[in-house]
Amino acid sequence: MSRSPVASHEAQQTKKATASGWIGSVLEYYDFFIYATAASLIFPQLFFPSSNPQVAIVASLATYGVGYVARPIGAFFLGHWGDTHGRKQVLVLCMFLMGFSTVAVGLLPTYDQVGLLAPTLLVLLRLVQGFAVAGEISGASSMILEHAPVGRRGYFASFALQGVQAGQILAAAVFLPLAHFLPAQDFNTWGWRIPFLLSFVVIIVGWVIRREVDETPIFAEESQAGQVVRAPIVQAITQSWPNMLRVVCMALMNVIPVVTTVFGAAYAVQAGYGIGFDKDVYLWIPVLGNCLAVVVIPMVGNLSDRIGRRPPIILGALGAGLLSFGYLYAISIKNVPLAMLMSLLMWGLVYQGYNAVFPSFYPEMFPARTRVSAMAISQNLGTLVTALLPALFAAVAPPGSANIPMTVGAITLGICVLASLAAWSSRETFRIPSKDLGLPEARPLDAAEYERLRQEALRKA
Secondary structure: OOOOHHHHHHHHHHHHHHHHHHHHHHHHHHHHHHHHHHHHHOHHHHOOOOOOHHHHHHHHHHHHHHHHHHHHHHHHHHHHHHHHOOHHHHHHHHHHHHHHHHHHHOOOOOHHHHOOHHHHHHHHHHHHHHHHHOOHHHHHHHHHHHHOOOOOHHHHHHHHHHHHHHHHHHHHHHHHHHHHHOOHHHHHHHHOHHHHHOOHHHHHHHHHHHOOOOOOHHHHHHHHOOOOOOOHHHHHHHHHHHHHHHHHHHHHHHHHHHHHHHHHHHHHHOHHHOOOOOHHHHOHHHHHHHHHHHHHHHHHHHHHHHHOOHHHHHHHHHHHHHHHHHHHHHHHOOOHHHHHHHHHHHHHHHOHHHHOOHHHHHHHOOOHHHHHHHHHHHHHHHHHHHHOHHHHHHHHOOOOOOOHHHHHHHHHHHHHHHHHHHHHOOOOOOOOOHHHOOOOOOOOOOHHHHHHHHHHHHHHO
């Protein structure tokens, strides 16, 4: 039996919105993570005084955290914009801000050239990056979720995070040949700038893709009916603050990518720690983990449509926290194969129980009128805390300190336990109809009806 024109159009819009969210996340997080990589590998030598390597490492990792300081500010502005002007508009704005600020980083002078002006400009541009990225995941997740059918929201929304992992792969893939083939002096002089300047492509490709995306039906209906909330932030805080607090705590799971790609890189590569991993060798660790994550994420998203959102998040949080000890221990004994294996388990596999599910779980916790604001603010407040962790780790476990894996691992596990408790206390959302999401009186569909709708959505796809 052929599908009706309406059903065919809805299926096409779901796929189109998902593709836009995926590609947009790739482009945005390519920009964001090339900075994270550079902050760990080369910025300590280029933008800070070189007389004290320990101080340079801490200062460079602190600039990484500065980007997250700007994220709550960006979340307030961009969340408001997404709930009052539409999901599409906020995503285009995020893309332009991120693209131009990243290109500008590639044009910066170094500390040896202009002194303290260099780290000052670096911090300012990092603030713009953090401001821009604050609206990306909440906007993309809301757009995909509002286009997706009941029974498939977890699967389709997971592609927003698959795009994030793909962006990290692309970021490291650009650095790998440069770090491997260029002489160290050339790489530190001009080679590191190439990944940042290539972000000009982000601006062009992102604009071409996102201008073709339709606004979500839910926001379009509210806009036409004059029901758009004028102050979505106020309404979100007054009506949804318990769920916002839960999201803040669950967003602390960002500690795992911090351990993997930021502190782990500094611990393995920077001379002050004395581990001595080659830069191009270490870069393969997060690349391989992300390659596995790209495969795992849609599988976990699909699983969450069958068993719920909470179980994968809780298991992913606790498992990744425990595996962080093994990952840091592998680095401490300079065992590259073991470090790669632990990264695959912690980052590529177990962590994705959380990472693949939160793009559906978070927006499902809030009503459509305040969805982008509530998710953006609470998620970015949580990640702000974890953004300060690289500098904290470097301070409590500086070069030369004893038992760094136990110290950093214990902090990581404690944070993961808190995130899992927040998920456990949350209401399950996967069987609630899309129009009722975020409403206190919403009732989930019974299991049989939900499964019927899920199978119907699978046939339409």
